[in-house]
Amino acid sequence: MTDCIFCKIVKGEISGNIVHRDEQVTAFRDINPSAPTHILIVPNKHVDSVNMLIADDEPLIGHMFTTAKNIAAQEGIAESGYRLIMNTNADGGQTVFHIHLHLLGGAPMKYPMG
Ligand code: DGP
Secondary structure (H helix, E strand, C coil): CCCCHHHHHHHCCCCCCEEEECCCEEEEECCCCCCCEEEEEEECCCCCCHHHCCHHHHHHHHHHHHHHHHHHHHCCCCCCCEEEECCCHHHHCCCCCCCCEEEEECCCCCCCCC
C-alpha cells in the first residue's frame, strides 16, 4: 500500500516515535495521544481493517496483544492498568486503514465507552 501512512512508518520512510519493532509488528507513539501513554501496535504487513483478517492472521493478532502487554510493562502501566482498542470502519471510529491496536494508559480510562 503505497499511500498508507503506517506502512511508511513501518518501512522507516517517515519518522515515527518507535518503541518496539520485530519481524511481525511495529509499535510507536500516537501523534495525537488520548492518554498519558498512547501507543499503536501495527502489523508490518498491510491489512486494511479487522474485516479483512483471515484465519492465517490469527498468530499475528495474538502477537499484537502479547506485544501490547510487554510494552505496557516496559512503560510501567501494567499494574495500574490499560485499555486495548481496535477500531473498525466509520462507526468504530477508524481513521487510518492499516489495522492497529491502541494501548492507552497512565490515567483511569473513562467508562462506559461508545
Ligand atoms: P483510529 O482512529 O483507530 O484509526 O486511530 C488512528 C490513530 O493514528 C489516531 O489516534 C492518530 C494516529 N495517527 C495518525 N497519523 C499518524 C502519524 O502519522 N503518526 C503517528 N504516530 N500516529 C498517527
